[in-house]
Amino acid sequence: MTKSAPLSGQLSFNAQHSPMGAFMSFTCGNFGTRGGIGLQIGQPGDQEVFLGYKDGDRYSDGTLKCLPFYTAAVNRSADAFLVEQAGPAEQNVKPDATPFQEGEFTRSYGWASDVWEADGLRFSVYSPFGAIPDPEKENRRRMREGLLPAVVARLELDNTKGKSTRTAMFALNHARPGSRILEADLGKGRVGFAFRREAGGAAELFDYTKGEKGKKIDAGPFVFMRWSASDGVRKRYNPVHLLGSCPGFGFEVPAGKRYGITIALGSYLEGFQTNGMDGRYLYTRYFKGLADVLRTALDNAGKMVIAAKALDEKLAAAHLSAEQKFLIAHATHSYYGSTQLLEVDKKPFWVVNEGEYCMMNTLDLSVDHVFWELEHNPWVVRNLLDNFVRHYSYKDEVKVYTSEFAPTTETMQMDPSQTPPPPDEAQLKRPYEKKPGGISFCHDMGAHNNFSPQGRSSYELANLTGCFSYMTQEQLCNWVLTAGCYVAKTRDTHWLKGQRHVVEACLESMIHRSGDVGFSQFDSTRCAGGQEITTYDSLDHSLAQTRNNVYIAVKSWASYWALKLMFRELGDGSRQKRCEELAAKVAAVVSDQAVDGVLPAIFEKANPGYASRILPAVEGCMYPLYFVNTGWAGHSLDEVYGSPSERRMFEVLREHTRRLLLDPERRNLFADGGIKLSSTSNNSWMSKISIFMHVTRRVFHLDADPAIAEVFQKADAAHMKWQTEGSSYWACCDQIVSGEGKASRYYPRIITSALWLE
Known part of the structure; x- marks a missing residue:
């Protein structure tokens, strides 16, 4: 025993x-x-x-x-x-x-x-x-x-x-x-x-x-x-x-x-x-x-x-280090503390509350919880997807600007480690045309046991460029990826056929937002004078902006893969082919952005985020890995990256990750050895680190390099101390600033560490 x-x-x-x-x-x-x-x-x-x-x-x-x-x-x-x-x-x-x-x-x-x-x-x-x-x-x-x-x-x-x-x-x-x-x-x-x-x-x-x-x-x-x-x-x-x-x-x-x-x-x-x-x-x-x-x-x-x-x-018998086992155990304890199974209109209604914030079913957390929930109780994922469609989906338009926006010298010279400033008068009044957008999903369903009005989250506001702005593109990807994972695990084609109209609308919405490159180029009109952000809302320029963001680009590529496989199940060869083409296009654009073997966080040279280097660039690779591991993809991981552009993206992302982890200046590592998601931010998230480490091990196999294996070993020890010393009162904490739990405390999302058991 x-x-x-x-x-x-x-x-x-x-x-x-x-x-x-x-x-x-x-x-x-x-x-x-x-x-x-x-x-x-x-x-x-x-x-x-x-x-x-x-x-x-x-x-x-x-x-x-x-x-x-x-x-x-x-x-x-x-x-x-x-x-x-x-x-x-x-x-x-x-x-x-x-x-x-x-x-x-x-x-x-x-x-x-x-x-x-x-x-x-x-x-x-x-x-x-x-x-x-x-x-x-x-x-x-x-x-x-x-x-x-x-x-x-x-x-x-x-x-x-x-x-x-x-x-x-x-x-x-x-x-x-x-x-x-x-x-x-x-x-x-x-x-x-x-x-x-x-x-x-x-x-x-x-x-x-x-x-x-x-x-x-x-x-x-x-x-x-x-x-x-x-x-x-x-x-x-x-x-x-x-x-x-x-x-x-x-x-x-x-x-x-x-x-x-x-x-x-x-x-x-x-x-x-x-x-x-x-x-x-x-x-x-x-x-x-x-x-x-x-x-x-x-x-x-x-x-x-x-x-x-x-x-x-x-857990004790798992072939993991003591630090990894601790992190999985600690995360599991806190995940269940946030779970809430309700009955609404005589039907079950699944909720995971967002830790200290108590936001209900934050969709950018749900997409990370999905691997754990599908392993234990897939029906709650179906329940979540249905309730987002029924109560917390919306249709919008996108903003296509009619004039070029020239950033000020002050903006261009801004330290990328600083959070984006609020929009100035020129940004707020920048003229644009409205073009079709499409379906997307709210950031959350409410907070503190108060359901938001239908089609609206408790979090998102207009006229902002940072925290609390809209996450329209990312939440669209999140619903698609969650749905793809659900079908991959359960093979529930009956459910998929019932949601066919939603899946078709998701593809149309992805295309409308992507311009000529296949991933987010336009902000939702819900932002008014502001801009869309990502789940990394409290980080710096490297992850705050949705448009031309490498993290969103690769996540969009994964979303096209999920859509491709769902259309295959639906027998829609035309849309399946369209998704395949879009995935290849995104891969080609991402690959072309590499400079000296490293990808910029934001593909805009005038943006302060262009100087940042981020590890979440590879996060989207998690989903095709899941599709392969469940057998749903129907082929090997090598075949996922089989097209010329996708093979090139694979090599670019692999080299990007290798260089950041072995950077002599250690810009993506803290002094204690913990993983630093962005080279220009001291704010790092344990849940996302867990996904990144899993992708690095299982997709790129970079831990076969003794130098990277040593980096990860030291990182695991540091990450355990982040919880036991830096966040001791708050149980499991996600957002860590220089080793101390500062936000996202008492949090469920670190359940992503359970991926390491695979």
């Missing part, structure tokens, strides 16, 4: 532990900060998490020794109720805990678990994942198993070598009022607490002295709720105060015994949770309430632990 080895290096970092589709996380791990249960938020919860033990029975005056997942020694919530001279019991609250110091505990982090051990104390959180069941195909039992909005944990205390009783406890000290003891019937020997009606925990006690299977102790753990964990444990009288903020569970362990509690941590949000479109959680169709959720989680805890350990073993 292969297990996750204890981590070395920094142990203080948050991890999300989440069920599938519940938009809920139990977060802990970062020392000295709050965490606990968070619902429908893009950040850790607001509770102090107390996990520890003390010498003596529960009533002893021993000080709790806890893992350091709390902010302060004393919670003073009681102060508002105290009279200065009165001195009631709550005024004498003792310090909550003495924390374990670094070096006194270990942490093992798996694909579906997180285990802490210290002086006989062991705390394990398990969050197994698998296929999210399709409600149109699966029975009620399977739906309850797959959509259970809970994770399980175990808190064990080994006192087999002790000579006197010890007492262990788990508690959550809430920053907001609303804690209560759960009075519902959870089963014999079980106790529970809740926060209002939305979330809570339940526990039962086992004797593990004779083995891991354990024997249930019907007397169960004790429950408490005061203003502090230590006070709640030791109170002989009134251990429960309904004004208390800190509910928890405790248990005594006699000398010579090893006891532990299994803990269920779950949520239940009833009724409509979204605006714009009325959406409720699909799990409410299968569970009656919070007590039902917690009872079910405890009933199935054994199976959940076994499933989590099996996932841990699978």
Whole structure:
């Protein structure tokens, strides 16, 4: 049996532990900060998490020794109720805990678990994942198993070598009022607490002295709720105060015994949770309430632990470095924390929220999530595609300028590492003619549980040249590529035939935007006086502009491949041939831009981005690789690059990548060895780095070069530190600025790292 080895290096970092589709996380791990249960938020919860033990029975005056997942020694919530001279019991609250110091505990982090051990104390959180069941195909039992909005944990205390009783406890000290003891019937020997009606925990006690299977102790753990964990444990009288903020569970362990509690941590949000479109959680169709959720989680805890350990073993056995395994595990934990499966108009509605921003189904994230989702639950990808067509597609026109725009000397001399300035008066008033555009798709479907009006995103605005402008061309490519990947994986020609009109419209729209070169030459009229941008909205000139951008050009080439294969399935030979010609044209234009073996980021010499060199130039190569690996392409990767222009583009992109990675000036590497996507920006994205590294290995096989293999080895080590040190509070973080997580935190997109398992 292969297990996750204890981590070395920094142990203080948050991890999300989440069920599938519940938009809920139990977060802990970062020392000295709050965490606990968070619902429908893009950040850790607001509770102090107390996990520890003390010498003596529960009533002893021993000080709790806890893992350091709390902010302060004393919670003073009681102060508002105290009279200065009165001195009631709550005024004498003792310090909550003495924390374990670094070096006194270990942490093992798996694909579906997180285990802490210290002086006989062991705390394990398990969050197994698998296929999210399709409600149109699966029975009620399977739906309850797959959509259970809970994770399980175990808190064990080994006192087999002790000579006197010890007492262990788990508690959550809430920053907001609303804690209560759960009075519902959870089963014999079980106790529970809740926060209002939305979330809570339940526990039962086992004797593990004779083995891991354990024997249930019907007397169960004790429950408490005061203003502090230590006070709640030791109170002989009134251990429960309904004004208390800190509910928890405790248990005594006699000398010579090893006891532990299994803990269920779950949520239940009833009724409509979204605006714009009325959406409720699909799990409410299968569970009656919070007590039902917690009872079910405890009933199935054994199976959940076994499933989590099996996932841990699978990742541990992969032929990857420890750093790569960590990044995959960390990414998976955060991905599921952003997932939300709703019911809208009595139909399932799949949502992945965009981390801290909570934008719903950001399409430029969805196209990156697609590989993971198709591996586990392809139906959610179909659901996403259909909902974009039904609710968040639009038709536009494009701007064809009638006069040349002469950039100012200041613009031409601008440092490419600076973000593009807002449009000046000349740009805003530059005359243009409107020409047919076509179909495209919104950046997202809304934010913070508020669906946007149909055909509109929460993000995009007119008259901008940088962040928050429209991504019309890129989102068109993203829908096409997602659809292509879906058909490649599932061979769902029935769905494809039903969307034939959309696929045809996508090709027409691609052509209208591409001028004579086959990729984006015109901005959408939705931009008004501004210009379209790419998903790399917070980077510099190298990736901000859509027109004549090498990243968009190669992504457009991949989109024509996806369209070509879809038209092949539809029996439309004419359009299939047209896509083949367009792909070859794009490849030829891209190849012609190389200068001294390197491609400029922007193919406009007057643009500051012309001086930038970007690694995402090769990102579009991911999709034909996927079409080949699934067998859908019907031929080898060499044949994908079979035409003369595509073979030349392959060689150009390969050489471009090789030169950037081995650049003596290290312009695409940070000082710590991490990958720098743009030579002129210190902002790098882990999700996109993951795709780039995969393409470099699996398409170009450049890791066969020992020098590049060494670059990647050092990069993996740096990338792990970006998460554990640079982003420790925010769990998995995507946007890293010089090694520190600055944006796109608590983020799902880094699930692209799971591509490395192929």
